[in-house]
Amino acid sequence: SELKNIIQGIPKTELHLHLEGSFEPELMFEIAKRNNIPLDYESVNALKKAYKFNNLQEFLDIYYLGAKVLIYEQDFFDLTWAYLTKVHSQNVVHVEVFFDPQTHTERGVPFNVVINGIKKALEKGKEELNISYKLIMSYLRHLSEDDAFKTLEEALPFKHWIDGVGLDSSEVGNPPSKFINVFEASAKQGFKLVAHAGEEGPVEYIWEALDLLKIDRIDHGNRCLDDDKLVQKLIQDKTALTLCPLSNLELKVIQNMEDHNIVEILDRGIVATINSDDPAYFGGYMNENYYETAKALKLNTTHLKQLAINGFEASWLPLEDKEKHI
């Protein structure tokens, strides 16, 4: 269709993507088999049928199960490379991707195994696909701040490979305030800071992420329109939101795509971006997220281009690289 062609034609960034959430069932079965790890599901189709979620936690339970088959450097390489080739076909030219070290180190997979596999794939993507990248290490918020501190320690030998730290997993009951000290320590190490906030959690969590963690980009942030003062602050500070429309639909943050507030967020002047979050679980990569949003909310080409420009604006690319796309 014409809309699909327009979306394909726009060079895009992806700023909110969990590598473990890009783990396609086919690759999961392949890696499970070669690592001799039993999966709870009999087939790719049986697994796909389980991808029906009523909330974030139901998704996370199955997302952590899938990640358990990742053991060797080659597994993390294959996972990352599959993601990069996929988004390359969708005209994504810059990615800032999350990985969850604790999901792997908790199972005895060493930090260096995880990051070596990811880094090799990212470098190959830069060389062969011309995709620039940043890497973000995300702390799991259902675990303790002490645990996050241990992860920060483990990351330090690889500091030059890691651009930022984030905060993900079960939001409600695990407010940003739980992680003030480790975010402060991470900032001292020179990492940029982001956090998931206001996906399922209240607008207060967005305030905490900004005021207490001092983040410079908000992951999700759907609830921001609940508070006019917050909206004014986001506009003034040009703090970007990495929205994930298909994720919101699949995790029942919204009931219908028509209910998504992204147009209102954009029209208020907030730097909103579109991203895929966990594309293997939510039914779409970047183009599908743009397409479903555009179709449901009748976005025009100006909206679509603004969203893509916002992605470059909100990225951590150097100014001269941003300017090529803005």
Ligand code: HPA
């Ligand atoms: N929210 C919180 N944690 C996550 C998500 C998300 O959307 N995806 C992967 N981990």
Ligand code: ZN
């Ligand atoms: Zn996310």
